[in-house]
Amino acid sequence: MSDIEERVKKIVVEHLGVEEAKIQSESKFIDDLGADSLDTVELVMAFEEEFGCEIPDDAAEKIVTFKDAVSYLSANSN
């Protein structure tokens, strides 16, 4: 597992209160991990904080699964 995956997983566990083992690459934050729409806003804020980047709203809307988050942050984080 990459360093970015580890860090994203840690944030998801902390913010959504889910078991780490439940998080699969294709897991959807809302459908599979129990997040509601406000949780996803907060998740994106936490990603920004951790990775020192700004995620525009149109990009944030496309981050639906764990894999989406890891791919976006791998391409855009500093």
Place this chain on the structure above:
Amino acid sequence: MRRVVVTGIGTINPLGKNLESSWDSLINSKSGISKINKFDVNEFPCQIAGTIKESYIDNEIVSLRDQRKVDRFITLGLIAAEEAIKDSNILIDEKSSLRSGVMVGSGIGGLDTIYKNSFILDNHGIRKISPFFIPSSLINLLSGQISIKYNLKGPNSSPVTACATGTHAIGDSFTIIKNNKADLMICGGAEAAICPLGISGFSAARALCDTFNEFPEKGSRPWDKDRSGFVMGEGAGVLVLEELEHARERKAKIYCEIKGYGMSGDAYHITKPSEDGNGGFRAMEMALYESQLSPDEIGYVNAHGTSTPVGDAIELFAVEKLFGSNKNLFMSSNKSAIGHLLGAAGAVEAIFSIKSLQTKILPPTLNLDNLDMKTSINLIPHESISKSVENIISNSFGFGGTNASLVLGI
């Protein structure tokens, strides 16, 4: 006529994490007031408060993750609601849900959350404001959270009447059930304003005790000549109110009946009560009238009794005026032990009043060493007394000149 009874009770307050532990401390003259240690109070004129110990907060009822998403007043309200609902043994199905409502208010709501987000906005910008900021701070979100958690689809609202909030919530819920708009109401108040902004705001209004910082437990002393202001407390009180036949049908445990409710406005001053006590007098008079009891049938007054120089004297004057013929009247202030829980005060004090009806014990007024005024009413100094009473009146008065009284009886 529809009658309304209490079938469930829950509280978390500076004396304990639930009803039984806090009642036990109250009648044994324990104080819940201590030096504030959650933030630096060196510059504050008032440095004491009735703070709830962190160990009282049950993370099984509100998870740590959920606590991050709500202000502390909502956490405290949810804990008291869980105790009250469990205590009532009520089961809500889809049909009864429509006839079951929530009315739990707060005087100030998420003050500390508003303060912290204001700091974030000024120092880190708009993108750092949490999406949970507004829903965690709004006062009616406690009623909202309770309704979602327990599936209660009846009337849903939250009074905001400063220090009278809890009493208005119970009285308004009583009226809703009496008028057949619901069969069951979860009602009460919650408050968590012991934060830098809360303490400094009430200090600036010259409302807080500033003469007992070295002796916190002595600070709240209603009717005593050395009183210098109220001591803030935090916590929540929640009651389950139910229509009498509805409660009987399901063989519920019935604590007492809500017999009357009175409310009034002073139309006088933003923070001071009217000098002749007329507002409080009319609230008590209206509650008594609805109860159809005479002044002689009230055995105990659970006073608003905040320990402010002006308020205590005015309330005593109003009580004497209404109950002058009653030579066997007792009155005390729970605030001497728990401090002033603002929007939760009326609810917690109604709950303690119900315990007095049940246990035949009247709790004391702590620190009443030197009575500042002449009265024939027994103010129960220092130690609780054993006394069977059938009817109690509980008072709450708030900034803005808002007054509320409840008559509770068995």
